[in-house]
Amino acid sequence: xxxxxxxxxxxxxxxxxxxxxxxxxxxxxxxxxxxxxxxxxxxxxxxxxxxxxxxxxxxxxxxxxxxxxxxxxxxxxxxxxxxxxxxxxxxxxxxxxxxxxxxxxxxxxxxx
Amino acid sequence: xxxxxxxxxxxxxxxxxxxxxxxxxxxxxxxxxxxxxxxxxxxxxxxxxxxxxxxxxxxxxxxxxxxxxxxxxxxxxxxxxxxxxxxxxxxxxxxxxxxxxxxxxxxxxxxxx
Numbered sequence: 001x002x003x004x005x006x007x008x009x010x011x012x013x014x015x016x017x018x019x020x021x022x023x024x025x026x027x028x029x030x031x032x033x034x035x036x037x038x039x040x041x042x043x044x045x046x047x048x049x050x051x052x053x054x055x056x057x058x059x060x061x062x063x064x065x066x067x068x069x070x071x072x073x074x075x076x077x078x079x080x081x082x083x084x085x086x087x088x089x090x091x092x093x094x095x096x097x098x099x100x101x102x103x104x105x106x107x108x109x110x111x112x
Numbered sequence: 113x114x115x116x117x118x119x120x121x122x123x124x125x126x127x128x129x130x131x132x133x134x135x136x137x138x139x140x141x142x143x144x145x146x147x148x149x150x151x152x153x154x155x156x157x158x159x160x161x162x163x164x165x166x167x168x169x170x171x172x173x174x175x176x177x178x179x180x181x182x183x184x185x186x187x188x189x190x191x192x193x194x195x196x197x198x199x200x201x202x203x204x205x206x207x208x209x210x211x212x213x214x215x216x217x218x219x220x221x222x223x224x225x
Contacts, residue, residue: 002157033212042201042215043156044117048186071145091155099163099211104157 002026004104008091012110013082020078021107025094032075033093033101034067036060043091045105049075082111115205118216125192126224133219136184142204145178145185145214149156150199159200160187169191192223 003026013019025032030051035043046065048056051072061067064082066081069075079086091103115138120215125131137145143164148156162169162176162185169176175188189196199220 002155004155006155024128029213033210035213042118042203042218043213045210045212047211048210050209056212095211099147099205099207100158101159101211101213102158103148105155106186 002102002104004092004094004102006090006104008107008109010108010110012112014112015084016081018078018080019082019109020076021090021092022108023075023077023092023094023104025074025092026102028101029094029096030072031070031095031097031101033095034075034077035093035103036089037106040058046077060080062107079109082109084111087111108111114142114204114206114214116202116214116216118202120218120219121217123224124222124224127192128195129192131187131189131223132198133187133190133200133202133220134184134205134222135186135204135216136182137214138183139203139204139206140180140183141206142183143207144205144211145176146203147174147176147187148201150204150216150218151200156201171225189221192221194223194225197221197223 032049034046037043049069146161178185
């Protein structure tokens with residue numbers, strides 16, 4: 001257990017529904033990342049926060065995706081109008097002002 | 113952007129043998145190279161990392177080597193045990209604002225008795 005927690009661990013939804021995931025980073029970690037991992041692949045970067053500021057977003061992050069980190073603590077990732085292609089493991093990672101990133105257990109999303 | 117290739121995709125070794133996983137990267141600006149172990153249904157767990165100013169790093173049965181000229185780095189696991197069975201990912205980061213990681217496609221390691 002790295003100390004990064006994610007909720008829920010599993011989410012099953014129907015196509016077109018909105019879903020929201022939460023990540024609680026290790027306390028005092030100012031960096032927070034979201035990655036997406038599909039079956040048989042490595043994680044792919046989605047977005048990055050330093051404190052409450054969202055400083056970088058991947059092209060993978062379509063306008064149906066939005067992430068927030070109010071007050072620089074926990075973060076939420078929302079997917080609107082889910083599609084079957086959104087089915088994946090969504091991973092959160094946190095770190096201090098260095099490169100090292102510690103991952104949470106992930107939220108597995110299944111879109112029916 | 114950065115591209116990381118990882119080989120082999122699967123590796124089967126007998127308990128007690130050594131395992132080697134190799135990765136190459138494309139961006140010469142990359143300066144941080146972590147390795148993660150991922151077990152089924154869990155998030156990636158950092159097992160060792162190396163920075164570009166170091167050529168080799170060791171932690172008990174695990175070692176990582178880096179060749180900046182050739183742009184490749186390798187993970188070495190000695191005296192493998194059944195609990196080493198998992199998927200291993202290499203990654204590279206070129207720093208910058210985000211220090212985002214670009215991952216390889218993973219190696220499934222199976223340690224047999």
